Amino acid sequence: MIKLQDVNKFFGENHVLKDINLTVAEGEKLVIIGPSGSGKSTTVRCMNFLEAPTSGHVFIDGEELTQKNKIQLVRRTSAMVFQSFNLYPHKTVLENLTLAPIKLQKVPKDEAIKRARKYLATVGLSEKENAYPSTLSGGQQQRVAIARALATEKKIILFDEPTSALDPETVQEVLDVMIKLSKENITMVVVTHEMGFARVVADRVIFMDDGRIVEEGKPEHFFENPTEERTKLFLSKILR
Amino acid sequence: MFGEGFLRTIEVAALALILALVLGIIFGVISTSNNKVMRGIARVYVEFFQNTPLVIQVFFMYNGLAIAGLRLSVFLIGVLGVGIYHGAYVSEVVKTGITSIPEGQVEAAKSQGFTYIQYMRYIILPQTVKIVLPPLTNQAVNLIKNTSVLAMISGFDLMYMADSWASSSLDYGPSYVFAGFLYFMLCFPLATWARKYEERLKRNDTTRIPYQPAEEAVTC
Numbered sequence A: 001m002i003k004l005q006d007v008n009k010f011f012g013e014n015h016v017l018k019d020i021n022l023t024v025a026e027g028e029k030l031v032i033i034g035p036s037g038s039g040k041s042t043t044v045r046c047m048n049f050l051e052a053p054t055s056g057h058v059f060i061d062g063e064e065l066t067q068k069n070k071i072q073l074v075r076r077t078s079a080m081v082f083q084s085f086n087l088y089p090h091k092t093v094l095e096n097l098t099l100a101p102i103k104l105q106k107v108p109k110d111e112a113i114k115r116a117r118k119y120l121a122t123v124g125l126s127e128k129e130n131a132y133p134s135t136l137s138g139g140q141q142q143r144v145a146i147a148r149a150l151a152t153e154k155k156i157i158l159f160d161e162p163t164s165a166l167d168p169e170t171v172q173e174v175l176d177v178m179i180k181l182s183k184e185n186i187t188m189v190v191v192t193h194e195m196g197f198a199r200v201v202a203d204r205v206i207f208m209d210d211g212r213i214v215e216e217g218k219p220e221h222f223f224e225n226p227t228e229e230r231t232k233l234f235l236s237k238i239l240r
Numbered sequence B: 001m002f003g004e005g006f007l008r009t010i011e012v013a014a015l016a017l018i019l020a021l022v023l024g025i026i027f028g029v030i031s032t033s034n035n036k037v038m039r040g041i042a043r044v045y046v047e048f049f050q051n052t053p054l055v056i057q058v059f060f061m062y063n064g065l066a067i068a069g070l071r072l073s074v075f076l077i078g079v080l081g082v083g084i085y086h087g088a089y090v091s092e093v094v095k096t097g098i099t100s101i102p103e104g105q106v107e108a109a110k111s112q113g114f115t116y117i118q119y120m121r122y123i124i125l126p127q128t129v130k131i132v133l134p135p136l137t138n139q140a141v142n143l144i145k146n147t148s149v150l151a152m153i154s155g156f157d158l159m160y161m162a163d164s165w166a167s168s169s170l171d172y173g174p175s176y177v178f179a180g181f182l183y184f185m186l187c188f189p190l191a192t193w194a195r196k197y198e199e200r201l202k203r204n205d206t207t208r209i210p211y212q213p214a215e216e217a218v219t220c
Helices: A040-047 A070-077 A093-103 A109-122 A138-151 A168-181 A195-201 A219-224 A229-239 B002-030 B036-050 B054-067 B074-099 B103-112 B116-153 B158-169 B172-207
Strands: A002-011 A014-024 A029-033 A055-060 A078-081 A156-160 A187-191 A204-209 A212-217
Touching: A002 A040, A014 A040, A014 A212, A029 A040, A029 A195, A040 A055, A040 A156, A040 A187, A070 B103, A078 A138, A078 B103, A093 A109, A093 A138, A093 B116, A109 A138, A138 A156, A138 A168, A168 A187, A168 A195, A187 A195, A195 A219, A195 A229, A204 A219, A204 A229, A212 A219, A212 A229, A219 A229, B002 B036, B002 B074, B002 B116, B002 B158, B002 B172, B036 B074, B054 B074, B054 B116, B074 B116, B103 B116, B116 B158, B116 B172, B158 B172
Parallel strands: A029 A187, A029 A204, A078 A156, A156 A187
Antiparallel strands: A002 A014, A002 A055, A204 A212
């Protein structure tokens, strides 16, 4: 479904991704962990060309993602959930969900609204459809953002640290929604620091450090018995 | 006589304002684009018209273009001159508005597959309007006052009428005071509205404190 091939990324002199090779299968739940600055966010952002790789190739559904086709291909295949929610503040919750389907996917308005209500129910926020994002809590905003991603009915949803900006009390409500989603046949790539979530949901975990993939494996292997020293060190810090 | 000039001033100001807004939005958007050439064009427009006096620009249109064989009506020169001049200022206001929108908005739009034009239209510019309305209104006030340059090319606007009334009746004082009063009547409501609107915006922003969960009762 997603394939990164020899991807390198530079920000100026800074070499942030070093020969990343990575394949994500259809329906797979991939969790990427690692210290900050390890390149994990940049990796998911290459998957929808919010960052264009300096060299290497990105394939979505067998088709190469390029500067030329990125808008069309991303529009068809993937949605993203951000750390800072990035809801459209001038639109109501319902309008946040229907904007892209109506304007980009040419879904008829009634149909788009029906769909939006369905996914608002999925994230448990049906009663907020006429609210503006600024009146919602962080956790609620992020659940709306997830519903917005769902409403476009893409095969892939990319999560870039979806709970990092939340108050501790509201982290779980967002994770619960994501756990619910993981039962569906959606390809999920999740950058997160939530190890409990990774354990429950991930089909595979990738540990990145200094722009490289250091280790990957099933969550059991990963958390019980990591092979690399750097992984052990990182986990020992984060798992207390 | 003053009524005629007053009307002319309003006509010129209204049309010039429309022109300034159209130019300002186009060049404001261009000046935030990724394209260097486009940004350069916007820069030249803004710098050229902001850094030369409006009077000279209007004289050029009146005399310079006439020498080149292009004879425009005084009315048209008023609209074009004042409109293009203020378009440069509006462009800067629009640009500031756009750059004040968090980058995350553009990223969210791109991640959904919006093109540049589409996300400007549906996501960025609608959010910009609220921010730029007060400074734009101040521009409108300046624009109205600046239409008085038309007097220098016999534009039959309010200022010209005041001039000719003053020189024919020799009532210099009352004539200009009255003209000033009429300009004030046009500008003061606008400026007041802009100030109130801005105050309301600020108030709303402070009442919109980030959500804080209610304290739960401690039961241990």
